[in-house]
Amino acid sequence: MEIFSGILQGFTTSLSITNLVYCFIGVFIGTLIGVLPGIGPVGTISLLLPATFRVEPVSAIIMMAGIYYGAMYGGSTTSILVNIPGEAASVVTCLDGYQMARKGRAGAALGISAFGSFIAGTVGVVALMFLAYPLAKLALNFGPPEYFALMCLGLAILTYLARGSMLKALSMALVGLLLSFIGIDGITGLPRFTMGMVHLMDGVGLVPIAMGLFGISEVLLNLEEVVRRDVFATEIKGLLPNREEWRRSKWPIVRGTIIGFFLGILPGGGAVISSFISYGVEKKLSKTPEKFGTGMIEGVAGPESANNAAVGGAFIPLFTLGIPANVTMAVLLGALMIHGLTPGPMLLKEHPEVFWGTVTSMYMGNVMLLALNLPLIGLWVKVLKIPYGILFPLIILFCLIGAYSINNTAFDIGVMVIFGLIGYLMKKFDYEGAPLLLAFVLGPMMEQALRQSLLLSHGSFAIFFTRPISAVAMGLAVALILSYFLPFLRRKRPNLEEDSV
Amino acid sequence: MKTGELFSSLLLILFGALFCRSSLHIGIGSIGAPGPGLIPFGTGALLILFSLGTIVEVIVTKRAEAGNSAVLFSGRRWGVILAVLASLFAYALVLNFLGFLLATFLVLIILFKIPERQSWKGAVGMAALTTACTYALFAYALQSSLPSGIFEFLGL
Amino acid sequence: MNAKPAISVVVALIALMLALTAPCWSADAKYPTKPIHMWVGFAAGGSTDICARSVSAIAEKSLGQPIVVENKPGGGGALLLGLLASATPDGYTLATTSDTPYTRAPHLINVKYNSMEDFTPIVRLGLQRQGIVVRADSPFKKWQDLIDFARKNPGQLTYGTPGPGTTPHLAMEKIAIQEKVRFQHIPFQGDTPAMTALLGGHVMAASTGALGWMQHVKAGSLRLLLIIESEGMEGMPDVPTFKKVGYGFETPTAQMISAPKRAPKPIIDKLIAVFSEAMMTPQFQKVARDQELLSVKPLAGADFQKWLQSQYNMYGTFIKEVGLQKEAK
Numbered sequence: 001m002e003i004f005s006g007i008l009q010g011f012t013t014s015l016s017i018t019n020l021v022y023c024f025i026g027v028f029i030g031t032l033i034g035v036l037p038g039i040g041p042v043g044t045i046s047l048l049l050p051a052t053f054r055v056e057p058v059s060a061i062i063m064m065a066g067i068y069y070g071a072m073y074g075g076s077t078t079s080i081l082v083n084i085p086g087e088a089a090s091v092v093t094c095l096d097g098y099q100m101a102r103k104g105r106a107g108a109a110l111g112i113s114a115f116g117s118f119i120a121g122t123v124g125v126v127a128l129m130f131l132a133y134p135l136a137k138l139a140l141n142f143g144p145p146e147y148f149a150l151m152c153l154g155l156a157i158l159t160y161l162a163r164g165s166m167l168k169a170l171s172m173a174l175v176g177l178l179l180s181f182i183g184i185d186g187i188t189g190l191p192r193f194t195m196g197m198v199h200l201m202d203g204v205g206l207v208p209i210a211m212g213l214f215g216i217s218e219v220l221l222n223l224e225e226v227v228r229r230d231v232f233a234t235e236i237k238g239l240l241p242n243r244e245e246w247r248r249s250k251w252p253i254v255r256g257t258i259i260g261f262f263l264g265i266l267p268g269g270g271a272v273i274s275s276f277i278s279y280g281v282e283k284k285l286s287k288t289p290e291k292f293g294t295g296m297i298e299g300v301a302g303p304e305s306a307n308n309a310a311v312g313g314a315f316i317p318l319f320t321l322g323i324p325a326n327v328t329m330a331v332l333l334g335a336l337m338i339h340g341l342t343p344g345p346m347l348l349k350e351h352p353e354v355f356w357g358t359v360t361s362m363y364m365g366n367v368m369l370l371a372l373n374l375p376l377i378g379l380w381v382k383v384l385k386i387p388y389g390i391l392f393p394l395i396i397l398f399c400l401i402g403a404y405s406i407n408n409t410a411f412d413i414g415v416m417v418i419f420g421l422i423g424y425l426m427k428k429f430d431y432e433g434a435p436l437l438l439a440f441v442l443g444p445m446m447e448q449a450l451r452q453s454l455l456l457s458h459g460s461f462a463i464f465f466t467r468p469i470s471a472v473a474m475g476l477a478v479a480l481i482l483s484y485f486l487p488f489l490r491r492k493r494p495n496l497e498e499d500s501v
Numbered sequence: 502m503k504t505g506e507l508f509s510s511l512l513l514i515l516f517g518a519l520f521c522r523s524s525l526h527i528g529i530g531s532i533g534a535p536g537p538g539l540i541p542f543g544t545g546a547l548l549i550l551f552s553l554g555t556i557v558e559v560i561v562t563k564r565a566e567a568g569n570s571a572v573l574f575s576g577r578r579w580g581v582i583l584a585v586l587a588s589l590f591a592y593a594l595v596l597n598f599l600g601f602l603l604a605t606f607l608v609l610i611i612l613f614k615i616p617e618r619q620s621w622k623g624a625v626g627m628a629a630l631t632t633a634c635t636y637a638l639f640a641y642a643l644q645s646s647l648p649s650g651i652f653e654f655l656g657l
Numbered sequence: 658m659n660a661k662p663a664i665s666v667v668v669a670l671i672a673l674m675l676a677l678t679a680p681c682w683s684a685d686a687k688y689p690t691k692p693i694h695m696w697v698g699f700a701a702g703g704s705t706d707i708c709a710r711s712v713s714a715i716a717e718k719s720l721g722q723p724i725v726v727e728n729k730p731g732g733g734g735a736l737l738l739g740l741l742a743s744a745t746p747d748g749y750t751l752a753t754t755s756d757t758p759y760t761r762a763p764h765l766i767n768v769k770y771n772s773m774e775d776f777t778p779i780v781r782l783g784l785q786r787q788g789i790v791v792r793a794d795s796p797f798k799k800w801q802d803l804i805d806f807a808r809k810n811p812g813q814l815t816y817g818t819p820g821p822g823t824t825p826h827l828a829m830e831k832i833a834i835q836e837k838v839r840f841q842h843i844p845f846q847g848d849t850p851a852m853t854a855l856l857g858g859h860v861m862a863a864s865t866g867a868l869g870w871m872q873h874v875k876a877g878s879l880r881l882l883l884i885i886e887s888e889g890m891e892g893m894p895d896v897p898t899f900k901k902v903g904y905g906f907e908t909p910t911a912q913m914i915s916a917p918k919r920a921p922k923p924i925i926d927k928l929i930a931v932f933s934e935a936m937m938t939p940q941f942q943k944v945a946r947d948q949e950l951l952s953v954k955p956l957a958g959a960d961f962q963k964w965l966q967s968q969y970n971m972y973g974t975f976i977k978e979v980g981l982q983k984e985a986k
Contacts, residue, residue: 143859144843167554171513174548178520178541184733185537190766192537193523198739198769202730216589223585223616224578322872323853330849334707337947344872389619390627393612396585397605397631400592401639404647408727413593421586429509448846451535455843456815456859459533 010356030070096299124312180443212419256305264313517548600650698734783950
C-alpha cells in the first residue's frame with residue numbers, strides 16, 4: 001500500500017505545470033543531443049547543472065532524467081540514417097537499421113525504434129516502481145566473478161552475431177579487447193601500451209573509434225564508386241512500419257524490454273550488453289538468421305527496446321543504493337548531491353517526493369518523446385534525399401565535431417581518421433566492426449573483473465564455477481560456443497570432401 | 502584470392518605480437534597475483550592463435566568467395582579516398598593552430614570540391630554557409646568549446 | 658550555386674564575426690575580460706567536479722565573467738596537469754584536481770610535468786575524510802577484531818579500495834607493515850564500485866573516502882571501524898581515529914585549485930582573494946559538508962605551496978616504504 005500512496009504523491013508532484021515543462025525541456029534537449037554527435041547526455045547534464053541551482057531539486061532531476069532517456073530515443077537516429085552509432089548502446093542498431101535505410105525503409109526503422117522505445121521505456125518505469133527495492137538487493141549479488149562470467153556470455157553471443165567466419169569475428173573481438181587495454185591500468189595505475197603519448201594515457205576514445213569504423217569508412221566506401229547516386233534507395237516507401245513489419249517486431253520488442261530492464265540494473269554496460277544480447281536472441285530465434293545484417297526489422301526492434309528498458313533499470317541502483325550504474329547516472333548522482341540530496345537507502349525515507357516524482361514523470365516523458373519523435377521521422381527521411389555530394393561532407397563534419405568535442409582535443413580526430421581507414425580496409429577483407437567495438441566497450445570491465453576474481457580466489461579459476469550466478473552464465477557461454485562449433489565442424493567436413501573430389 | 506586473407510591475418514598476428522611483447526615488458530605476474538600484462542598477453546596470444554587459424558582455414562578450405570581484394574581494389578577512385586583521408590588528417594593537425602572556423606572552412610571546400618566536381622564558387626559558398634551554421638549551433642547554442650586558434654585575439 | 662549569394666554569405670559572416678568580437682578589442686589590463694576555463698581532472702559528478710562547479714558558480718559572480726567548467730579526466734588527474742603545464746599562463750585557464758597528481762602520482766608513475774615547479778597553487782578547498790568500513794553483519798565489531806583476524810589468517814582478509822596508490826590504499830599498506838600482517842588488496846576504480854562490492858559481500862572490508870560509505874553508515878548497513886586521520890567525527894564519538902589506535906601517520910587527500918606557472922602576480926592575487934571569499938560563503942560550506950570535506954578554510958599562497966611541498970616529500974618516503982614506487986627508467 002505504501003507503493004500506491006507513493007505513486008499518488010509522485011503524480012501530484014510530476015503533474016504540476018512547472019514539472020511538466022521541465023520534463024518537456026529535458027526530453028526535447030535529450031532528443032536533440034541524441035542526434036548530435038559528441039555531445040552526449042553526460043556533457044549536457046553537467047553543462048546544465050549550474051543552471052538548475054535555482055530550481056526545485058525535483059524539477060531539476062526530472063529534467064535531467066528526461067535528457068538521459070531522451071538521448072536514448074535520439075541515439076538510434078544517426079545509426080539508422082548514416083551508420084554512425086550515437087552511443088555504444090546503438091551500435092547493433094547500425095547492423096540492420098542502416099541496411100533498412102538503404103532499402104528505402106528508413107521510416108519504418110525509425111518508427112519501430114520509436115515505438116519500441118516507447119513501449120520498453122514505459123514498461124521499464126512500471127517495473128522500476130514495483131521492483132526497485134527487491135531488485136537492488138539482487139544486483140548486489142553480482143561481484144567480480146559474476147561480472148566476468150556475464151561478460152564471457154556477452155562475448156560468446158558476440159561471436160554468435162558474426163555473419164562470416166567465426167574465427168574472424170573472434171579475432172576482431174580480441175583486437176577490440178587489446179585496444180581497450182591501452183591507457184592507465186585500472187588496477188596498478190601504470191600506463192600501458194601508450195607508446196609514450198599523453199593522449200593515450202586515458203585510452204583510445206569510444207566515440208572516435210565508433211565514428212571511424214562505422215561512419216567514415218562507410219563514407220569512403222560510398223565515395224570510391226565513380227558516380228554513386230544510389231547510396232539510398234531513392235523511392236522511400238511509407239514513413240511508418242507496415243502491418244507485416246509490426247507483426248515481426250512484436251515479440252522482439254517484448255523480449256528486448258525484459259532483457260534490457262534486468263541487465264540495466266547491473267552497474268557497467270547494462271544498456272550496451274542488453275542491446276546485443278537482444279540482437280543475439282532475435283537472431284537465434286529467427287527462422288532466417290542468415291538474413292540478419294541485411295535489413296531485418298527484428299534486429300532494430302529488439303535492441304532498441306532493450307536499451308530503453310535499461311534506462312528504467314539503471315535508475316534502480318542509483319535511487320536505492322546510491323550506486324550509479326553508468327557515467328550518466330554518476331553525473332545525475334552528482335546533481336542530486338549538489339541539490340543537497342543523497343541518493344541511497346535514505347532517499348526514499350527523507351525525500352519520497354523526489355523518488356516518486358521523478359519516476360512518475362518518466363511516464364509523461366515517454367509520451368512526450370513519442371509525440372516528438374514521430375513527426376520528426378518525415379524530416380529525417382528527407383535528409384537522405386540530399387545529393388550525396390552535399391550530404392557526405394556534412395556527415396564528415398558531424399564526425400569531426402563529434403570526435404573533437406568529447407575531450408576537446410584534435411588527437412581524437414586523428415584517431416577517428418585512422419579508424420576510418422582501418423574500417424575501410426576491414427570491409428575489403430571481410431572483417432566485421434561490431435565485435436571489435438563491443439569488445440572494446442566490455443574490455444576494461446572484463447579485465448578488472450577477471451583480475452579481481454583471481455585476487456579474491458588466490459589464483460583459482462574454480463571461483464567462476466562454484467558461485468551459482470557465474471556458474472550459470474559460464475555454462476550458457478560454453479553451451480553457446482559449442483552450439484556454434486558443432487555445426488561449424490560438421491559443415492566444414494563435407495566442404496573438404498567436395499574440395500578433394 | 503588468398504593473398505588478401507593472408508596479408509590481413511599476418512597484420513593481426515603482428516598486432517597481437519606487439520601487445521604480447523609490450524605485456525612481457527610491463528610484467529605478467531602470476532595467476533594468483535596478476536600483473537598489468539597478464540590479460541593483454543593472453544589476449545594477444547589468442548589473437549595470434551585465431552589468426553593462424555584463419556590462415557589454415559583459408560589454405561585448407563580454399564575459400565574463394567571472401568577477400569577478393571584484387572577485384573575490390575581495382576577500378577576504384579583511389580585518388581578521392583586518399584585525398585579525403587589526407588585532408589581529414591591535415592584538419593586534425595592544423596585545427597588548434599588555425600582555429601575551428603578557418604580549418605573547417607578549408608576542409609569543407611576540399612570535401613565539397615573534390616569528389617563531385619562542384620564549381621569553386623559553389624564549394625566555397627557551401628563551405629562558408631555550413632561552417633557558419635555549425636559554429637552558431639555548437640559554439641553559441643550548445644556552448645561547446647571549439648578551438649579559436651590564431652583568432653584567439655578576437656575572443657571567439 | 659551562383660557566385661553572388663556565396664560572396665554575400667562570406668561578407669555577412671565576416672561582418673557577424675566583427676560584430677560579435679567588438680567588445681573584446683578594447684581589452685585593457687582589467688582582468689578578467691573573457692570567460693575563464695576551469696579544467697577538472699576528474700569525471701563529472703565526482704567529488705572534485707562538484708567542488709569545482711560550486712566554487713566556480715560562486716566565484717564567477719564576483720569576477721564578472723563566466724567560469725566554464727570542463728572535465729578532462731584521466732590518469733587520476735595526471736593527464737590534466739600535463740595539459741595545464743603547457744597552457745597559456747594568462748589566468749584564463751585554471752584547474753581543480755585533488756592533490757594526487759601533485760604529491761603522489763610523480764612517485765608512482767612517470768608523469769609529463771614537474772609538479773613542484775610547473776604550477777602556481779591558488780587555494781586548497783579542503784581535505785577529504787576517509788575511513789575503513791565493514792558490513793553491519795560482519796563479525797568485526799571493532800578495529801582490533803579485524804587486525805586479529807588478519808594476524809591469524811595471513812592474506813585472507815580481502816579489502817577494497819578506490820584504486821592502487823590512492824590514499825586509502827596507502828594507509829592500509831602502511832598499517833599492514835606496522836601491524837606485521839598481510840591483507841589481500843582488491844583494487845576497484847573509485848569509491849562507488851568498492852562500496853558496491855562490500856555491500857554485496859564480495860570483499861570483507863573497504864578503505865575509501867567518506868562519500869562512499871557515509872550514507873550507508875547512517876542507514877545502518879555498514880559499520881565504520883576506523884577514521885584515517887587524527888580528527889574524530891561529529892556525531893560518532895565512539896569511532897576511533899588513527900591517533901587513538903596508535904598509528905603515527907596520516908594520509909590526507911586535498912581538493913585544490915591551481916594555475917600554470919608564470920601567470921601574472923596581480924591575477925593570481927585576485928584569484929586567491931576571489932576563491933577564498935567564495936569558499937567561505939554558506940553555499941560552499943554546505944556543499945563541502947555534503948562532500949565530507951574537512952578543514953574548509955582557505956589555504957593559499959606561500960603557506961599552501963609549503964604544505965604541498967611537505968606532502969610531496971612525505972608521500973615520496975611513504976610510497977618507498979610500502980614498496981609501490983615506480984620502476985626507474
